[in-house]
Amino acid sequence: MSTPLSTAIKAARTAGELIRSQFGKTLEVNAVYSHDIKLELDVQSQELITGILLEAYPDHAIFGEEGIAGNQDSPWQWIVDPIDGTVNFFYSIPHFCISIALRHNDEVQVGVIYDPIRDELWEVERGGIPKLNGVPIKTSSRKDLADCIVSVGMSKSPDMVVAATAILEKYVRRARKCRLMGSAALDLAYVACGRLDAYIEQSVSLWDVAAGKLLVEAAGGHYESNVPAGNPDKLAVRASNGSVSLLEI
Ligand code: LIP
Secondary structure, eight states: OOOHHHHHHHHHHHHHHHHHHHTTSOOOEEEEETTEEEEHHHHHHHHHHHHHHHHHOTTSEEEETTEEEEOTTOSEEEEEEEEETHHHHHTTOSOOEEEEEEEETTEEEEEEEEETTTTEEEEEETTSOOEETTEEOOOOOOOOGGGOEEEEEOOSSHHHHHHHHHHHHHHHTTSSEEEOOSOHHHHHHHHHTTSOSEEEEEEEOHHHHHHHHHHHHHTTOEEEEEOOTTOTTOEEEEEEOSSSOOOOO
16 A cells, blocks of 8 residues: 655656666756756656646645646645756756655655666655665754755755855855765765764755754754744755754854
């Protein structure tokens, strides 16, 4: 019998096969921005995911980077990023993923993040054990910022690039290393399994972080977010391993 988690895993793996098959090939570009690119493959991936989710749960809502579908009045909402790290994908940088979350009213119940290049799948159910490829995970226990690796996301708008640069300037002097990797969902998955110790980004979308939030919290980490002034559709996110104290910016 399928469950929301098994359905999300099926959708993530199926979409992963699609985008992996196109990796490194010439891609149809739908839009180019100063700090972003939109691909037709993003749309195709979300259509594939939507078909699987609504076949299993026809009365649910879909809210994704490439649009909405299903019953928008449903208290059950799937939050989908069909390719998180689209610019990496377009430049053949093998660091991107699919992120799928299910929330009931405002509480995420299921999260799945899948990296189809490394074949790494992170999964979590609220109240359950977070796993990477079926093996339980937990955040790192590093407490001293000087021992930590901090990923700082560089968002899409010029003003957020300025904000992120200021954050990078502070952390690069105090952390062991900073990273800027281009996928919020993978950043959160890496915090959850101890590869990173913190992730900070000033302007991401709900679909970038919905699954990763549940994963980080279930793995023992700390996650906080707020809505940036004048940017109601975005989130400013700070996530950590739950042990290190992050700087007040
Ligand atoms: C990306 C995020 C990344 C952010 C990029 C972009 P997308 O999501 O994962 O953290 O810095 O600006 O928003 O657009 O590749 O799905």
